[in-house]
Amino acid sequence: ILAQAVLAQVLFGFASGRQPQPLRRGAPSLRVMADEAKPEDKDNFDVGPLSVLQKCVKDNSQVLINCRNNRKILARVKAFDRHSNMVLENVREMWTEIPHGGKKKAKPVNKDRFISKLFLRGDSVILVLRNPK
Template sequence: MATRKGEGMSAEEAQKHIPQEETLMEGPLSLMTKAVKTNCQILINCRNNRKILARVKAFDRHLNMVLENVCEMWTEMPKKTKGAKTKPVNKERFINKLFLRGDSVILVIKNPK
């Protein structure tokens, strides 16, 4: 079992090995890295059909996130009453700090503002 960085690797494998920081600066997780460094807001679309607008404090490769200043937004249909048409109601709530599990994330984009 290798205990030191690069131990047990051939020269070619050592050259191919890219530090985790570099992989986060390129590719799909670069948006998350930039959001943490610049403290900008991101919009997250979740599996429960809710949207989250927040600032990212930390994340991992599974998209588990620690979020601050969270605004959660969703739409509800009120219960039907006799003869009246119901309109969808937009709702939102503020959460100071939130841990979001990555398996509930569908899409992450920068705040369009």
């Protein structure tokens, strides 16, 4: 029994406090890839989907944001985080309203408003498009 315990320690690393790892075949699992990710890469937005926002902050260019309340926001991004929370300036919010009057066929009315500074919570963001100008 003692020889089996020593063999298990050598083969599986129980003595070092490590948990035994199953044999991996094929592509590495997401868990392995997450373990190998470096902590400094966590907030590196130069690559990936958040790179669009990073470029807009550097260039001070406009973005068009589609929100969950079916409104569109055209603004300049001053800051953002990994949750897509954003600090925006020179914001133009646009939406369409259908009047509920006495008429049967009321035409939709496009409305907009200007907001100088705005904090947008990331869970309301659906899509972010960079203005090519």
